[in-house]
Amino acid sequence: MFNPSQHDVRRFFCEAYRKHKGNEILTPLEAIARDWIMEHPEYHEALRDVEEALAADYSVERGQTNPFLHLSMHLSITEQISIDQPPGIRGAFQLLAQRRGSEHEAHHEIMECLGEMIWNAQRSGMPPDATVYIDSVRRRAQH
Structure with missing residues (x-):
């Protein structure tokens, strides 16, 4: 399994x-x-210098969005959709994108669902629940 470090990312x-x-x-x-990256020009400055990027602190306490985490989530969601894994994510994404009129906006909403699933798994010590994740995306598409 590929497990890149923070610096690798x-x-x-x-x-x-x-x-x-x-x-x-x-x-x-x-x-x-x-x-x-092109969809997020606000991150371009953070990407210009690799040494500064490696040293940057995006801890929650600093109150800054971590551009590397955000972009990584976009990549993860893109991959999930491309292979429909977990099963149903592609259809849920398509419905959400249609309802929002934007694939990018749909990605951001899916990020919230993905983050919640990961947070719940870490908190409970249980594996991530893909069914709850897909259901969460589908619920967003229905509103």
Whole structure:
């Protein structure tokens, strides 16, 4: 199982951004990351310098959004949708995106569901519950 460190993740996004700015060839995963990076110009400054990115503190106490966590969640959700795993996420996403009129907005709502599922799993010590996750996304699509 691939388990990148915090620094690996930050280097990956900084490198994808650097390659994009330099018109270099991107790997398929870097191309997906680049697409999400371009959707979030507010993060470009954080991606410009890898050493600053590695040293940055995005702890909850500082009250800042962690651009690397946010972009990583976009990548995770993109992958989930592409392979429909957990089963039903693709359909729930499509319905939510249609209702919101925006795939990006749908991603952000799914992020909230994903974050809640992970938080509940960590709190309870149980594995993440994919059924509760999908149901949460579907409920959002119905409102």
